[in-house]
Amino acid sequence: MGLKAILSKVFAAYVNRQLNHQRKNAVALQQKTFLQIVTRAQNTDFGRAHNFSGIKTYQDFKNQVPIRDYEELRPYIERVTKGEENVMWPGKPAYLTKTSGTTSGVKYIPISKESMPEHIKAARNALLSYIYETGNSDFVDGKMIFLQGSPTLAEKAGIQTGRLSGIVAHHVPAYLQKNRLPSYEVNCIEDWEQKVDAIVEETSKEDMRLISGIPPWCQMYFDRLSAKYGGKKIKDIFPNFKLYVYGGVNYEPYRKRMEDSIGFAIDTIETYPASEGFIAFQDSQNEKGLLLLVDAGIFYEFVPADEYFNDTPTRVSLEDVELDKNYALILNTNAGLWGYSIGDTVKFVSKNPYKIVVSGRIKHxxxxxxxxxxxxxxxxxxxxxxxxxxxxxxxxxxxxxxxxxxxxxxxxxxxxxxxxxxxxxxxxxxxxxxxxxxxxxxxxxxxxxxxxxxxxxxxxxxxxxxxxxxxxxxxxxxxxxxxxxxxxxxxxxxxxxxx
Incomplete structure (x- = not known):
């Protein structure tokens, strides 16, 4: 076991104590987050228009701030993308993430200097939770691959703009940079087939131990690797490969084919990242559900899915959720999204601690x-x-x-x-x-x-x-x-x- 693996266990124990505090104090931490972000934004244009200075309770907030989707928030977001300051959050965003819209084709989600570190911390803590629970830390001594979008960023009104995974690539901690693949040059290849071929060439003789990416992309990578080595299983190409990290889609339809390609039932970590914020991650190999991140600059609201299209649907905060009930997820964030309907539905599978599963989308x-x-x-x-x-x-x-x-x-x-x-x-x-x-x-x-x-x-x-x-x-x-x-x-x- 190398020095990084040893130190990671110490760090994992420290992070687990922090997470235990969050697990035990989730409702109080949500209330603290609520007051912090509302106070911070009270002098923005959105805050003044919605009387943030007069909001003291969650009920006050519901009275002032309606639920909106992206299209309904568009007038504010378009002002942000034109470079205006203090629109929804103090100053300008650090980044704009480019993502798919519902009717407009493309939408832009702001990431603030306060929200960006939460994306990195959550991804890190997902791995450290795995280390703490399983004791398996050897993967940090080998190479890790993150199949993601290009880190090449554009500018829009002086704000750096790109895909979330490309933006995150610029914030990988220094202690992981030497372990991380593909190289920056290969990661910048826009054509996906060319990129996969380049990744295969760059990684095929490396000591790959952790692989992260959505299942269909990883399957394509595995297929190309296997073809290069005459049909070998991935475990025979990467004998120390022990952990697969994914998010964004349901893994189950891909599990059998992935495990056939790898050659065994590998440990997996599910994450729930979104352009709007990193919402949850799997903190246990033995328990169902993803740990909701309650101290990460996001105040959550939940609307019963069967009421979502009502004129006045029920809105509840964390303390009033029920188990196994389908909720539309509503976000209020330290990047300036307010009453924002992300479009996903979730169910709570535990309230001690608060754990969710992503159950679908609010629409077909x-x-x-x-x-x-x-x-x-x-x-x-x-x-x-x-x-x-x-x-x-x-x-x-x-x-x-x-x-x-x-x-x-x-x-x-x-x-x-x-x-x-x-x-x-x-x-x-x-x-x-x-x-x-x-x-x-x-x-x-x-x-x-x-x-x-x-x-x-x-x-x-x-x-x-x-x-x-x-x-x-x-x-x-x-x-x-x-x-x-x-x-x-x-x-x-x-x-x-x-x-």
């Missing part, structure tokens, strides 16, 4: 590969092309195909019942794919990077959806076919209806 969605495609985007993509082509669409639904035939990339599979068929179904599908890429930057990245192949449209027989709903006992009334599913329950049923 697909995010099997980290793309966060929502209903408005698929509807626009399909209907705009159908109108252009003079094609009549009766009904449709979309699902991911995460286990394609050998030799093919995963894809989105669209099951469409046409009133009038396209003349060329493949050409029609390609146009829809291009339209969806324009609406969703994550999907664009996955297609450009050859993580996904372009979508496939399956033409269905007449009255397919009527017959399907009838078979489910859901014909008529308020029952609707979900336009999007993050699994293949509906898709598997519809395969028998393909023309």
């Amino acid at each position: 969605y697909i995010s099997a590969f980290g793309e966060h495609v929502i209903g408005e985007e698929v509807e626009h993509a399909l209907m705009s092309v159908a109108k252009e082509e003079g094609v009549d669409v009766v009904e449709f639904t979309v699902a991911p195909q995460v286990t394609p035939p050998p030799g093919q990339l995963p894809y989105h599979e669209w099951f469409v019942e046409f009133g009038q068929q396209p003349k060329d179904l493949k050409a029609f599908a390609l146009k829809v794919d291009q339209a969806l890429q324009k609406k969703n930057i994550y999907y664009f990245d996955l297609i450009e990077g050859n993580i996904l192949q372009p979508l496939i449209v399956q033409s269905l027989k007449k009255d397919t959806f009527i017959n399907y709903m009838r078979s489910q006992g859901k014909l008529g009334g308020q029952n609707k076919v979900p336009r999007l599913s993050n699994d293949r329950k509906i898709a598997d049923e519809l395969e028998g209806y393909i023309n």
Whole structure:
């Protein structure tokens, strides 16, 4: 065991004492965070408009600050992106993260000098929690790879702008820099296939011990490595590889293939990072759920998911949440987001300490590969092309195909019942794919990077959806076919209806 591994155990014990304090005092720490961030922002334009100086309690806050999504906060955020100061948080943001929007294609989320360190600390503490619980620290003596976006940053009104993972790459602690791969030069490669090939070359003879990234990207990396070494398992290429860290998508659909590629059931750490803040991480290999970070500059609110679209939905703070209830997650942050609906839903699996699982999105969605495609985007993509082509669409639904035939990339599979068929179904599908890429930057990245192949449209027989709903006992009334599913329950049923 090297010096870093020894010291990491000491540091892990220290961090665990801090986390225990947070576990035992979560509600009090949330109240402290609430008062701190409201007081800090009371002289901003947003704070003055919402009477922050008069807010003393959470009830006061709810009376003054409505729940808003990105589009509803856009007038304030656009002022921030134009370089105005003291709009939602004192001064200017340290960064703007570029991410996918719901209707606008791209959105910008501010990161302040106060919020940036919380991203780094949370990622660090996730690893230290693993070390403290398991005693396994040898991975810090070897190489670690973080499959992420390019760290190349642009500027918008004098503010550095980029993807969250690229921004975070600039803040990796010095004590990890020598262990960290890929190199900065390789990390800056924009073309994903070229980047993976370069990473394979750069890492294949290294002592890789920790690998981090979303499952489909890591699977592609593993496939390329295995091909380079004549079909070897990853454990035979990297005999000291012992820990996989992921976030952003559900690991379960990928687990079997990943473990087959690696050669054993590797330890994993799930994280819940977002552009808006680092929300939670898995702090135990033996307990379900992610530890909610209650002292990280974020004050959380929770809206019962079944009330979310009501005119006056219930809003509760941490002390009033219930176990196993589906909540829409609302954030108030030390980067200046207020009453912000992040779009995710969570459930509490423990209140001592407070632990959550991410249960989905507040609307139907697909995010099997980290793309966060929502209903408005698929509807626009399909209907705009159908109108252009003079094609009549009766009904449709979309699902991911995460286990394609050998030799093919995963894809989105669209099951469409046409009133009038396209003349060329493949050409029609390609146009829809291009339209969806324009609406969703994550999907664009996955297609450009050859993580996904372009979508496939399956033409269905007449009255397919009527017959399907009838078979489910859901014909008529308020029952609707979900336009999007993050699994293949509906898709598997519809395969028998393909023309």
